[in-house]
Amino acid sequence: MQSEATIRRAGEIPVSAAARYNESIHQDTTARLFLASSITYFFIVGIVALVIAAKFVWPQLMGTIPMLTYGRLRPLHVNGMLFGWLLAADMGLMYYVVPRLCGVRLWSEKLGIATAALWNVIILGAVVTLLLGVNQGLEYAELPLPLDVLVVVAWVMFGANIFMTVATRKYTQMYVTIWYCLGTILWTAFVYLTGNFATLFSTGVNQANLNWMYVHNAVGLIFTPVGLAIAYYFIPKTSNNPLHSHKLSMIGFWSLAFVYVWTGAHHMIHGPISQWLQTISIVFSVMLLIPVWAVVYNFFATMRGQWQQLRDNVPLKFLMTGVVFYLLTCFQGPMHSLRSVNAIVSKTDWIPGHAHMAVLGAFSFFAIAGAYYVVPRICKTRLYSDALANWSFWLFLIGGVGFFVTLWLGGFWQGWQWNNPAIPFIDTVIALEPVWLVRFFSGILMFGGIVTFAYNILATMLGPKGNQSQAALATA
Amino acid sequence: MLRKADYSAPVFVAAALGLFFIGGLLTTVVPPLMDKSWAKPFENSDAAKGVTGKLQPYTEQQLQGRAIYVREGCWYCHTQQTRTLLADTKRSGWRGVDAPISTPDEFVYDSPHLFGTKRTGPDLSRVGGKYDEQWHKAHFRNPRDLVPGSIMPPFPWIANNETEFQALVAYMQTLGRAKNWRPDNDYEK
Known part of the structure; x- marks a missing residue:
């Protein structure tokens, strides 16, 4: 194959491969459906997020309505953001990216459309059951069994489509993005089965251990690899720059494949679980620095000499900010697993600060960048407004940083207070009231980011084709 | 060796699942076999051995x-x-x-x-x-x-x-x- 020589040289494939064949072979209906629905859920679940943040400040708010009590809205927020928004957006982007990296069209657009329909049935089913209080009682695995089965079916449909596309590829070498995408599909299958089915046949600490293996790897082996798949494609693509090093990307990928799965028990440091298992999880948690730093260095080196592009390239702003958040959140993670640090931060408000930086700050930023890049192209038009896109970036960034930093400071303080048993527990609650108030206002800013992002994307999708005037106005 | 996985999907799948299953099995299937207290209800009637009591269903x-x-x-x-x-x-x-x-x-x-x-x-x-x-x-x-x-x-x-x-x-x-x-x-x- 003629392109082979260029492919062997690290980093040149992703950027140039897509341009070498006729772009019009792609239909992209599936990608469009997944992106449109996921962004809609981002908006709806964003409202839920604001409500639960408000309940920390005004605990009586909507307090007498069973369906709107905190304990039912929180799982709706978590599941809605993870599966309704982020995973669906990631899947939509994979339906766009993988065919282009393979030089062929998606194996079956019909199967893709059916997958999108089924995914929406699952999310709507989740909304209804969670509000009714149908809850399996396991974090990230709250959905009832019938919906779990549908998730497995949808995942097999997604996986089959992607694997068949890869099997029929024209370019022999698979670019890093494809590894991460295939890895996500394989690992997710087993991680999901462990968290949602194997847990049903166990109790107590054994069940908790399986639950944490799933919870941890839902982030580590679902959102991390698919997020990195997106970053590996869009950072070179949006900056028009070859990837720095193929070797580093291999180190990053294969060390992730080996290291991540060992760390589940670090959710129970100091808890009622065998000490040796805690120690193993700590050792492997610290080793996570290897895949993370390999990947982050690769991205930074790719941008060498090109940082000026950040000034007016909005997708690149989201991507590189996401990389910084990824670096920070993955530095926190290994540190939290150390027994001495864990004794302070575990179970405090620090943890939601950490978790939001991973899922919102890093992986959602990647997905948002992908959506800004992809949607105008599949709609064969220009983005509705570049200025609005820039606004969404600053709203997300300021709101996000306000949220993360406030919760870290508050959580750390809370942890110190807990470690002094002379302080009554209720005083540690009252002490955090200002923290939760700032968190709520940061949430409003982040919600502003969601609104501007969603409006911009949906206006691009629904607007006239070949719309140049609006975009020209906005950039003028 | 892993460079082969760049070109062959079957090699890739085998390597990705192989590496994953080492840690996966050792941290989920093995621990309950090693540590019996995970499945044995608490029971102690000998005060010399520590706090007494019995876990009831x-x-x-x-x-x-x-x-x-x-x-x-x-x-x-x-x-x-x-x-x-x-x-x-x-x-x-x-x-x-x-x-x-x-x-x-x-x-x-x-x-x-x-x-x-x-x-x-x-x-x-x-x-x-x-x-x-x-x-x-x-x-x-x-x-x-x-x-x-x-x-x-x-x-x-x-x-x-x-x-x-x-x-x-x-x-x-x-x-x-x-x-x-x-x-x-x-x-x-």
Whole structure:
């Protein structure tokens, strides 16, 4: 194959491969459906997020309505953001990216459309059951069994489509993005089965251990690899720059494949679980620095000499900010697993600060960048407004940083207070009231980011084709 | 060797799953085989060996109460583990007596497990027997009446439903009671 020589040289494939064949072979209906629905859920679940943040400040708010009590809205927020928004957006982007990296069209657009329909049935089913209080009682695995089965079916449909596309590829070498995408599909299958089915046949600490293996790897082996798949494609693509090093990307990928799965028990440091298992999880948690730093260095080196592009390239702003958040959140993670640090931060408000930086700050930023890049192209038009896109970036960034930093400071303080048993527990609650108030206002800013992002994307999708005037106005 | 995985999907799949399964199996399937206390209910009648007591299976009513605890998401804000931290044993303690740490053998009848990840409200692993029914009823109706500054939501639909309320309280009174750790069995009946 003629392109082979260029492919062997690290980093040149992703950027140039897509341009070498006729772009019009792609239909992209599936990608469009997944992106449109996921962004809609981002908006709806964003409202839920604001409500639960408000309940920390005004605990009586909507307090007498069973369906709107905190304990039912929180799982709706978590599941809605993870599966309704982020995973669906990631899947939509994979339906766009993988065919282009393979030089062929998606194996079956019909199967893709059916997958999108089924995914929406699952999310709507989740909304209804969670509000009714149908809850399996396991974090990230709250959905009832019938919906779990549908998730497995949808995942097999997604996986089959992607694997068949890869099997029929024209370019022999698979670019890093494809590894991460295939890895996500394989690992997710087993991680999901462990968290949602194997847990049903166990109790107590054994069940908790399986639950944490799933919870941890839902982030580590679902959102991390698919997020990195997106970053590996869009950072070179949006900056028009070859990837720095193929070797580093291999180190990053294969060390992730080996290291991540060992760390589940670090959710129970100091808890009622065998000490040796805690120690193993700590050792492997610290080793996570290897895949993370390999990947982050690769991205930074790719941008060498090109940082000026950040000034007016909005997708690149989201991507590189996401990389910084990824670096920070993955530095926190290994540190939290150390027994001495864990004794302070575990179970405090620090943890939601950490978790939001991973899922919102890093992986959602990647997905948002992908959506800004992809949607105008599949709609064969220009983005509705570049200025609005820039606004969404600053709203997300300021709101996000306000949220993360406030919760870290508050959580750390809370942890110190807990470690002094002379302080009554209720005083540690009252002490955090200002923290939760700032968190709520940061949430409003982040919600502003969601609104501007969603409006911009949906206006691009629904607007006239070949719309140049609006975009020209906005950039003028 | 892994460079082969760049070109061959089957090699890639084998390597990706192989590496994953080493850690996957060693951390999920092996630990319960190594550590028997994960599956053996707590029981000790010899005071020389430490705190005495016996873990009882849940009754029908307690299970119903536990289901309500799960339904309302109590476990999102209340952990159920007295960790190996001095402060935890004091906070879970009672009238100057430190609570024993939680051990795996106290939880073998728990499904779903309710260890929790976030402590917005106090830990409940040793709450059983500390507060009576009347206290719980008033507290569910409006937590701030009893604990000013609390941010717990009110649960009038439980306080006003006698069957549900009784079941939930019955469950909560079991928490942490497998170990007889209080002097003279100082529990409120």
